[in-house]
Amino acid sequence: MIREGDRVAVALSGGKDSLTLLEILLRLQHRAPVEFTVCAFTVEQGKFLRPFEPLGSYLKDRGVDWTYHRDNPSLRLLDEQPGHGCDLCSRYRRRAVYQIVRGLKANVIAFGHTADDFCESFLRNSLFTGRISALPPVTWSRERDFRLIRPLVYVTEDLTGRFAESLGAPVIPCGCSQRTGTVRRTLRDLFAELEKDYPHLKETMLAAMGKIETSRLLDTRYLDLEGTAEQDPLAILGDG
Ligand code: SF4
Numbered sequence: 001m002i003r004e005g006d007r008v009a010v011a012l013s014g015g016k017d018s019l020t021l022l023e024i025l026l027r028l029q030h031r032a033p034v035e036f037t038v039c040a041f042t043v044e045q046g047k048f049l050r051p052f053e054p055l056g057s058y059l060k061d062r063g064v065d066w067t068y069h070r071d072n073p074s075l076r077l078l079d080e081q082p083g084h085g086c087d088l089c090s091r092y093r094r095r096a097v098y099q100i101v102r103g104l105k106a107n108v109i110a111f112g113h114t115a116d117d118f119c120e121s122f123l124r125n126s127l128f129t130g131r132i133s134a135l136p137p138v139t140w141s142r143e144r145d146f147r148l149i150r151p152l153v154y155v156t157e158d159l160t161g162r163f164a165e166s167l168g169a170p171v172i173p174c175g176c177s178q179r180t181g182t183v184r185r186t187l188r189d190l191f192a193e194l195e196k197d198y199p200h201l202k203e204t205m206l207a208a209m210g211k212i213e214t215s216r217l218l219d220t221r222y223l224d225l226e227g228t229a230e231q232d233p234l235a236i237l238g239d240g
Contacts, residue, residue: 001138001149002028002108006036008149009106011097012066014048014055014172016164018112021152022064023167025110039065039104043096045074045089047175054170067104071096086176101146109141113150116157119205120187128183132217134209156202 002008008025012018025038040059042052052068059066074092077084101109113135122134137153140146152160164171179185195201214222215229 001147001151002032002034002036004034004036006034006108006147007104007106008036008038008108008110009101009104010038010040010110011112012040012042013112013174014042014052015112015174015177016160016171017114017152017157019164019167019169019171020155020160021110021112023163023169025151026062026064036108039067039106041067041069041097041100041104043074043093043100044068044070045093046078049173049175049178050170052172055172058169067100069096069100098141098146106146108147108149111148111150112152112160114152114155114157114160115202115206116188116191118150118153118209119191119202120184122205122209123187123190124183132212154206 010018010022010025012022022038022040029036029038044052056066056068071092074089074096077088077092081088097109118134122132125131125133135150135153136148137150139148141148191201215224
């Protein structure tokens, strides 16, 4: 994910996940086999539930090169279409992010999506959009000018919660995270219920995302229609 000479800009929402990400990258700088620098930025879209000043002081004390950007188009959007959905909000944010990161002269953008986000996204896409996909851990912006990374892919939110608390950082909640009746909330509740009996559910789902058996799905591009696949499909079932 991180390469020699990278300048990594952390997308800092002020929540437990992005604070964890920032801290681990700052620490990783001292022990990684490659040299890289870290900076952070926040896009204000009018959804934070607490003032950002305490976090600004925390970051200053921590010596973090941090940029706080009030995104006026997003704030106008909030006035004009208060009920707008995530698609529009994300589009506005993406535009602001690229603009900020360009100004920071960074070539990598790090996002704080966690194992929970990957699993939810996998389920959401399967159940609601008819696609088998989740989030890319490493990808590129459309113009290929920025590498986008999600280093917390194997880190669950119970860990980020405890880690952020141990830092004593002033966590800033976002209004959206408190919403009820959303697909996200439903999937979170579903996981919480299932995990009472199957505590390793997310680990298994993440492993599954790294082990795709394309010939056992319905995408005809990958079916063994000519019988040329090396393995006998029934052999997969094993002796049992
Ligand atoms: S959850 Fe809220 S902040 Fe996040 S994309 Fe949706 S509307 Fe925007």
